[in-house]
Amino acid sequence: MLQILVSTDFSNNSYNALYYAARLFMNKECIFHIVNVCSTENNPDMEKAKLDSSQGLDALVHRLVRDVGENKKHSFKKVSLCSDMTKGVAEYAKANKADLTVIGNKGQEEIKHILFGNNAMQLVREITSCPVLIVPLEIDFKKVDKIAFTSNYARPIAEKNIKALQFFSGLTNSAIVPMVIEENKDDRTAKKNKTDFLRAISENSSKEVALPVFDGKVNTILEFVDLWSIDMLCMVYYPHHFFLEFIGKGIIKELNTKLKVPFLILPNS
Template sequence: MQHILATTDFSSNAYNALFYATQLLRNKACTFYILNTYEEHTPLTSKRIPTGKGDALLDQLSDESEEGLKITLHKIVLDNGNTNHMFKTISTKGDLVEAISKTVERNNVDLVVMGNKGTTAAKAIFMGSSAVETINTMKLCPLLMVPGEIDFEPVKKIAFVTDYKRSFNLKVISPLLFMASLFNASIRIFRVLESESLDETQKSNRDVLKQYLDPVDYKVEWMPNFSNKTKTINNFLKDSGIDMLTMINYEKGFLKKLVQGSLIKKVSFNLDIPFLIIPSED
């Protein structure tokens, strides 16, 4: 049984991420936890009690959260129609990122799913503050970021971006293997070329990774770093027809620099594919 946590603010992007997850895991028995959080400044409806009425306001926010979850639950059950899937709703007051961490621990969650704000014209992901904070703090399980307005297609090609500078173990690689197993996907190990050859540590890490990936179809690829890593990765994803991007979120790695830097305020990744972020053990 897989335990999946999907966050919602009742937007179309959040629902799309939830629905995508149900289709991705269509052949797995799963329990989906649908989480909504609220605080006194949560903009749920326009009919707002004056903020001076603290308890009354929180009661209203709680009612709105519960009602929104009921509507979401009804819709996903109808749209999904999978008897192998169970759905539970969680409404809680407080910070979203803290609520995610608590829910993951209490329910042994295997995967957190979040929707991203996206625009069809730009085919771009703009990560909101909650998404960035979740990426920075999530240590217990992988996080799947699903771009807005994406239609589900079976995942047949997964890109795993690495520089081989850190060691791998089965716990870190297991989420990648699991995703590949869902639709018998091939894995493209991709490295942005920063030097002409690998050092001994990188070679050793590469060989260990190959051993872990031996049960699946995989291919090792690289591209020269013509301009910057972001652009090089984007070009590879588009040229190779990749269905899902995967990275390990190391403490001082490329992904951490990306989400913490000013680049995130721009079109950081021109992604129209899901992004699986695996926590490291460093």
């Protein structure tokens, strides 16, 4: 049985993430751990915060069942945490062996200056035990037919991450579309890593798409997602490598404001 963690602050974006996850895993047996960080450990009003959180979680599940319909394959564990927001959720994910953490992205009008909002980016950094799925606020649920995977292959793609990508491909009956931005073409290590990865996913994938950087990497990725009708974008999170390149220079901020498909982030293994 899959263990799906969904972090909520009772906002529209966090509900949209829960709704998307319930639809995505409609045919899978799942326990949804709906986690609300309601206060800090030293809050003198902790008991009231817990009560308010519990009532909010009850209402949230009721709303979900009303919107999606009752699903006997799904059960819900409602959790109110009194802790630091990011560390509490990350520790809960690890302790309860979550298979996936789902986070709602902020709407474009809510974004101030950083990727996914502060809490979501911190969660991406803190959660290293399972993949993280970022769900944009302003999307309706639709069938996933194509999952894009992009990397510069400077490091090998871990077997665990290959299996996670293949799981999502099987779950949605979708094709994996490998995409690479053409740079460092003569890097032998990157070539080997890419060859190994493409061989591993060959049964699930389409032909690789290689693109030059024609108007910055963000626009290259966005054009690719749009032109190839990509339904989900996937990358591996390397804290000090490829992904950091996207965090730097405001690139992920721009991706966040424009990317209109769910973003699956695999942990560095």
